[in-house]
Amino acid sequence: MPVSVGKTLAIIFVVSATIFFTRLIPFLFFPNGKELPPVIRYLGRVLPPAVIGMLVIYCFKSVEFTHAPFGLPELIAGAVVVLLHAWKRNNMLSIGVGTVLYMVLVQAVF
Amino acid sequence: MQSVLNSERGTYKKAFAAAFPHTLPVLAGYLFIGMAFGVMIQEKGYHVLWAMFMSLVIYAGSGQYLAVNFFVPGISFLQIIFMEFMVNIRHIFYGLSLIGRFEKTGKKKAYLIFSLTDETYSLYFLTKTPPGVPEDQFLFAIAVLDHSYWILGSGLGALLGHLIPFDATGIDFAMTALFLVILTEQWMDGANRRSATAGLICALVCRILFGEEQFILPAMVCIMAILVAGRRMFESEKSGEKKEREVEEHAG
Structure with a gap:
């Protein structure tokens, strides 16, 4: 130590x-027990989607898009997650397939 | 009294059983991000019990990665407080949406606040409390499960980080995928699209302007300002549940 x-x-x-x-x-x-001011109640309602959007960018914050591999593993795997989820709407399927695909991309392809 | 206790134990069991499948993506992510922390802290000379103790009492991904650098002679506590505060400043946002839901959680409230990580917060909005399970127990079950994955991961990392039999590089993408799934789910719901877009754009613009280390605080200020200034526009958009009800009414 x-x-x-x-x-x-x-x-x-x-x-x-x-x-x-x-x-x-x-x-x-x-x-x-304290009464919430309307603006705070409003923010509490609309903030979560904005925070999730911010967290997505946060996850991609260290990706270098200006040189090889130009963030391609992240973009490809990310697009697959979104499209697969829009199609099947199965949380585990989208996350599982996207993660395995990303691992293959960073370990074996790029 | 006994029957009350028994029935409470019964609903806890149900709460954990219902919460578990939802936490699987966090299990995958936390085990491996936690292991990375375990490896780093073990290299600093702290054995497995220290690693697990830190994950028990600190419980923050980026916060603990940063903290690894603090265990050196002559570190300033003021500097620690400032750096940790800046790295975790986004968490100030999270409670704002949970004030009402946490109000009825009694003694569990302090723990639910303590354990409010990015991933746990996201699961609270992705999942719906199943019927027959009290909401406070369901939230508590998600929090405890996520926390235990984190402690387990850091212990495994400190214990056998160098012996991992397969290359887990990239498995932390599970967290990114989780956030993308939540974003897509909300988008397909047709709810709060403007707010989600505001969050994406503010964070993206601030990332470009301020760089990867410093963009979160400006992004938060920007998101708050836009949400407050554009309140009429964001409020005129329907939330998910309202939209569903409206569709039903039209169908009826």
Whole structure:
């Protein structure tokens, strides 16, 4: 271990508390029983689809589109997931096929 | 009293059984992303129990990857707080949509907030609580299952990361696929397409403008601003359930 047990525990605790705090903030502002302002209720309703959109971009954030393989494994596997899901609407099928395809693409093709 | 306890245990069993199939993509993703963390932390000199302990009490993908670098002499706690806060800042968003649903979860509420990762949050919106299962138990089951995959993955990684018999490169695409499936599902539902598009475009533009390390905060500000400014446009779009009801009414 590069640092002492005490220091290790302190670091773990600080990291844990900081991350918990980011997840806790909205609940601090709006504890149980407090009437939600209409704009917050509205945001709560429309945010999830926007967040999912943001997370998709987040997953692709490190892909290099400017040089080989030009993000092709991600684009191909991603397109297959979307099309397969639009066709069959089976969560496990879309995720399973897309993931295996991506693994084949990055390991054996590109 | 005994029968109350028994029936509660019965619905918990049902809740976990109902939640399990939904968590399979997270199982695939977390086992391997967790293993990657286990390998990294083990290389820093922390054995398997440390790896699992960290995954138990921290429970964050990118947050734990970043934390691996903190175990060096002379690290500043202020710096740790600042960096972890920035890496996880997107989580501030998540609770806003769950305030109402978490209100009736009693003692489980603190744990549900603690365990609100990207993937768990997404599953809450992809899945519907099955009939006969109390919602708080269903949410709790998803949270506990996901968390246990994460702990298990990091333990496996620390224990036998170097002995993995097959090349798992790319398996973390399961997480990307999960988000893509949710996006597609919502799109096919015809619900909230404008909001999803706003999220995609804001994040994409900010990724291009600010780079991969710094784009999430501007993207969040941009999404909030557009949703609030364009409220009439976004509200005029129907949510999924309303649309279904309307279709039924028309059919009737």
